[in-house]
Amino acid sequence: LPTISRHDYQPYPYQIDQVRLEFDLAAEQTLVRLAFRARSRDGQIQPLVLDGEDIELLEVSLDGNLVSPQDYLLNDQGLTLSPPAAEFDLVLVSRCRPQENTMLMGLYVSGNSLFTQCEAQGFRRITFFPDRPDVMSRYEVVLRGDATLYPYLLSNGNLLESTTLDDGRKQAVWEDPFPKPSYLFALVAGDFDVREREIKKANGQPALLQVYCDRGDGDKTEWAMQCLEHSVRWDEQRFGLALDLDRFMIVAARDFNMGAMENKGLNIFNSAYVLADAESTTDASFHAVEAVIGHEYFHNWTGNRVTCRDWFQLSLKEGLTVFRDQEFSADMLAQGLDGAQAASARAVKRIDDVSVLRAAQFPEDAGPMAHPIRPESYQEISNFYTATIYEKGAEVIRMQHTLLGEDNFQAGIREYFKRHDGQAVTCDEFVDCMDSVYRQVKPGQSLDQFRRWYQQAGTPRVQVSLTHDAAKQTATLTLRQSNAPAGIEDKAAVKPPLHIPFALGMLDQHGQPLSLHLDGQKGETLVLDFTEAEQSWTFTHIPEAPVLSLLRNFSAPVKVDYYRPDAELALLARHDTDPFARWEAAQLLATRLILSSASGRTPSAAQQATVVQTWHALVQDPALSPAYKARILSLPSERELLEQTQPMTPRAIVQARRQLQRELGLALTPYWQELYQFLSLEQAPYSPDALQAGQRSLRNLALNYLLVAGVSTGPQLARNQYDQATNMTDRLGALSALVNYGDPEDRQDGLDDFFQRWQDNPLVLDRWFSLQATAPSTQVAQVRALMLHPAFSMRNPNRARSLIFQFCMNNMQAIHTPEGYAFWAEQVIALDKLNPEISARLARVFDNWARFEPQARDPLKAALERIQAEPGLSGNVAEIVNKALT
Ligand code: BAL
Ligand code: ZN
Numbered sequence: 089l090p091t092i093s094r095h096d097y098q099p100y101p102y103q104i105d106q107v108r109l110e111f112d113l114a115a116e117q118t119l120v121r122l123a124f125r126a127r128s129r130d131g132q133i134q135p136l137v138l139d140g141e142d143i144e145l146l147e148v149s150l151d152g153n154l155v156s157p158q159d160y161l162l163n164d165q166g167l168t169l170s171p172p173a174a175e176f177d178l179v180l181v182s183r184c185r186p187q188e189n190t191m192l193m194g195l196y197v198s199g200n201s202l203f204t205q206c207e208a209q210g211f212r213r214i215t216f217f218p219d220r221p222d223v224m225s226r227y228e229v230v231l232r233g234d235a236t237l238y239p240y241l242l243s244n245g246n247l248l249e250s251t252t253l254d255d256g257r258k259q260a261v262w263e264d265p266f267p268k269p270s271y272l273f274a275l276v277a278g279d280f281d282v283r284e285r286e287i288k289k290a291n292g293q294p295a296l297l298q299v300y301c302d303r304g305d306g307d308k309t310e311w312a313m314q315c316l317e318h319s320v321r322w323d324e325q326r327f328g329l330a331l332d333l334d335r336f337m338i339v340a341a342r343d344f345n346m347g348a349m350e351n352k353g354l355n356i357f358n359s360a361y362v363l364a365d366a367e368s369t370t371d372a373s374f375h376a377v378e379a380v381i382g383h384e385y386f387h388n389w390t391g392n393r394v395t396c397r398d399w400f401q402l403s404l405k406e407g408l409t410v411f412r413d414q415e416f417s418a419d420m421l422a423q424g425l426d427g428a429q430a431a432s433a434r435a436v437k438r439i440d441d442v443s444v445l446r447a448a449q450f451p452e453d454a455g456p457m458a459h460p461i462r463p464e465s466y467q468e469i470s471n472f473y474t475a476t477i478y479e480k481g482a483e484v485i486r487m488q489h490t491l492l493g494e495d496n497f498q499a500g501i502r503e504y505f506k507r508h509d510g511q512a513v514t515c516d517e518f519v520d521c522m523d524s525v526y527r528q529v530k531p532g533q534s535l536d537q538f539r540r541w542y543q544q545a546g547t548p549r550v551q552v553s554l555t556h557d558a559a560k561q562t563a564t565l566t567l568r569q570s571n572a573p574a575g576i577e578d579k580a581a582v583k584p585p586l587h588i589p590f591a592l593g594m595l596d597q598h599g600q601p602l603s604l605h606l607d608g609q610k611g612e613t614l615v616l617d618f619t620e621a622e623q624s625w626t627f628t629h630i631p632e633a634p635v636l637s638l639l640r641n642f643s644a645p646v647k648v649d650y651y652r653p654d655a656e657l658a659l660l661a662r663h664d665t666d667p668f669a670r671w672e673a674a675q676l677l678a679t680r681l682i683l684s685s686a687s688g689r690t691p692s693a694a695q696q697a698t699v700v701q702t703w704h705a706l707v708q709d710p711a712l713s714p715a716y717k718a719r720i721l722s723l724p725s726e727r728e729l730l731e732q733t734q735p736m737t738p739r740a741i742v743q744a745r746r747q748l749q750r751e752l753g754l755a756l757t758p759y760w761q762e763l764y765q766f767l768s769l770e771q772a773p774y775s776p777d778a779l780q781a782g783q784r785s786l787r788n789l790a791l792n793y794l795l796v797a798g799v800s801t802g803p804q805l806a807r808n809q810y811d812q813a814t815n816m817t818d819r820l821g822a823l824s825a826l827v828n829y830g831d832p833e834d835r836q837d838g839l840d841d842f843f844q845r846w847q848d849n850p851l852v853l854d855r856w857f858s859l860q861a862t863a864p865s866t867q868v869a870q871v872r873a874l875m876l877h878p879a880f881s882m883r884n885p886n887r888a889r890s891l892i893f894q895f896c897m898n899n900m901q902a903i904h905t906p907e908g909y910a911f912w913a914e915q916v917i918a919l920d921k922l923n924p925e926i927s928a929r930l931a932r933v934f935d936n937w938a939r940f941e942p943q944a945r946d947p948l949k950a951a952l953e954r955i956q957a958e959p960g961l962s963g964n965v966a967e968i969v970n971k972a973l974t
Contacts, residue, residue, distance in 0.1 A: 203341045862894050
């Protein structure tokens with residue numbers, strides 16, 4: 089497999105200002121006519137190299153002259169032509185076969201409709217073209233297709249005309265006024281329900297918002313429409329960025345590899361992130377729809393107006409856009425609140441985002457695929473749409489926001505668009521803009537050192553120590569940072585220190601916040617510029633030894649090591665005024681206990697009592713919002729816990745976590761019951777808002793504690809909740825408690841009833857599969873049986889994810905068996921024949937095999953070798969397994 093290196097970047101030799109594409113659409117075969125004029129950038133005639141994969145070349149002409157096959161070079165990667173001059177016209181006719189496209193990259197069929205997915209390299213499966221993000225052109229697109237099958241013919245930009253042809257087919261002509269790279273091209277042909285809304289942009293101009301979905305689902309797009317309108321408003325208000333088109337379309341597809349795609353003016357979405365109604369959608373999914381709609385919409389500026397020079401710069405648009413969607417969601421949650429309430433609402437979002445980072449990105453940074461947010465090399469770019477590029481990338485943007493502050497960060501954003509609107513640029517050029525502002529507001533300082541975050545893989549560790557001088561009333565904090573080699577390519581033994589914004593507070597021994605004094609700075613929270621390998625700060629006016637509140641609001645994506653008694657954590661869990669650090673303290677207390685029993689040590693009675701007393705205090709704290717309470721009373725996820733064991737002991741983690749759940753359920757039974765009853769009182773009509781969603785999640789948490797502890801009233805409460813539910817959060821919450829902790833009869837009755845109710849709704853059926861995939865009682869044999877269910881299909885990515893991925897990733901008891909590992913390998917191989925991109929994601933589940941306990945390592949390695957030996961393995965999966973086995 090060829091490895092592509094960041095340093096090998098060369099600009100494309102030709103400029104292509106305008107592209108005209110004509111499609112004669114049909115599922116079986118689609119004809120594509122491409123025409124453009126190319127102009128050599130340096131006036132020299134150079135070979136014209138066009139990417140092309142899995143498509144048939146029918147005809148090519150240069151300056152109106154047909155080129156015969158002996159005058160071009162055609163192979164399975166593309167086409168190379170010899171241009172007649174430094175400037176020339178090219179016309180090319182080719183054919184693709186959407187019906188046969190199971191990879192879902194390029195032009196493919198979903199249901200009866202045609203969709204495209206071009207990022208990263210799908211356009212080359214549609215036509216021959218320089219399929220790279222730095223070739224930006226204006227597109228005119230003509231679509232022709234059967235009028236009955238395809239009454240809607242959509243592409244990017246503005247609709248110029250829509251007609252019926254003499255042969256009865258429909259034709260639509262679209263023009264996108266903005267130059268774009270090929271990865272942002274899109275077309276959709278099909279029959280849909282459409283929801284429309286006309287809005288006024290900030291400049292007073294009207295714009296048409298449209299949401300398309302399968303016929304019959306149109307009543308489930310109101311929420312998506314609201315989210316889209318909120319996104320438009322938010323980007324105007326917070327970032328000063330306006331919608332630049334007359335029309336903005338979202339189309340839901342049932343078969344989709346990713347969450348969604350930001351094609352200019354024509355976003356194509358996995359239907360899971362469009363369709364929502366109270367009956368069939370959980371609160372968490374409502375919020376996911378909001379986040380993804382925001383994310384794709386925000387790409388219109390951060391990604392589309394300014395795009396990436398090459399794919400090594402992917403985090404330029406993804407990290408920044410994830411940061412933007414996180415802030416959008418946080419602002420929506422905090423809307424109408426102020427002070428501590430707003431801070432708590434925002435903290436809930438921060439907690440959820442950090443949990444994702446720890447469960448998905450920290451493991452990546454600790455495995456063979458570890459890479460900097462701007463990778464140095466790759467084999468398959470689709471393998472680099474990772475938690476590192478996205479979530480850690482967002483943290484790196486967030487740190488710049490922390491260092492600059494909101495106003496200066498926005499000044500940096502304005503500078504970015506002033507310099508680069510309409511261009512394809514690098515991460516360095518983004519930081520240059522932020523740096524230009526930083527240098528102005530912090531004379532003598534720069535972001536030079538900060539840039540190392542773009543170069544270093546791995547999760548840095550920060551060790552903390554504290555000394556207190558009672559006589560001088562000073563506290564001296566010392567931080568040491570290190571970042572061990574990460575991944576198979578990270579041989580740089582020496583990693584120079586990073587610029588870490590380290591937010592810190594202190595409490596006195598009674599839990600009261602202290603005012604910090606440091607070199608003229610004063611405040612309850614200070615952000616330290618931690619830039620050396622080891623650095624100390626001395627705080628004055630500290631009469632007694634303080635309790636440290638560390639890395640407030642998770643100000644940097646690092647791991648903090650600080651050894652201190654449980655009692656200090658308990659104090660922070662009750663009193664810290666930073667809601668993130670407060671949650672963190674409670675999590676850490678529980679984590680210590682779980683890790684200790686997972687390692688075979690019996691936790692001391694005092695240690696257990698501290699956790700129970702802390703949970704007791706928190707469950708009764710009237711000042712906490714329900715959403716926050718639900719987070720702080722939940723135990724850390726199995727994945728986050730597993731990440732902290734060395735070697736990793738999955739089955740022991742599951743058992744130890746379950747044991748603490750049971751203990752907390754039993755010790756606090758009356759409180760869970762009381763909370764449950766209180767939260768069961770009559771509610772306003774369903775809304776996914778923060779208050780209601782928080783109440784429902786807290787009620788479901790209480791129910792789970794009651795069931796896991798075997799409290800006798802639990803199952804009946806769950807059955808009643810299931811039967812009486814008027815929304816999916818309540819219904820699924822009850823069913824999941826029964827399936828995970830109930831008796832076999834309740835489990836089966838619940839699953840059967842749920843199937844009867846929802847068998848016609850694919851997204852809900854996905855939940856039915858997931859629930860069974862992750863149930864502690866499920867073994868490989870049950871999953872195999874479910875794969876034979878008429879509703880199961882490996883070709884639909886959502887369905888494959890709901891059963892196979894969920895089982896392999898989130899059923900640790902069953903997958904961590906020799907049989908489980910063999911099943912995983914078998915499914916990677918089977919999926920690879922259909923959809924390598926999705927298969928490679930499944931392959932990644934155990935790329936970290938070497939970190940597991942000895943009895944897991946050998947069978948996991950054998951499973952990886954089995955995959956590696958499979959003839960005809962895709963490059964996608966080969967890259968993963970080869971790196972895993974290096
Ligand atoms: N660009 C791929 C999908 C997304 O990140 O929005
Ligand atoms: Zn994105």
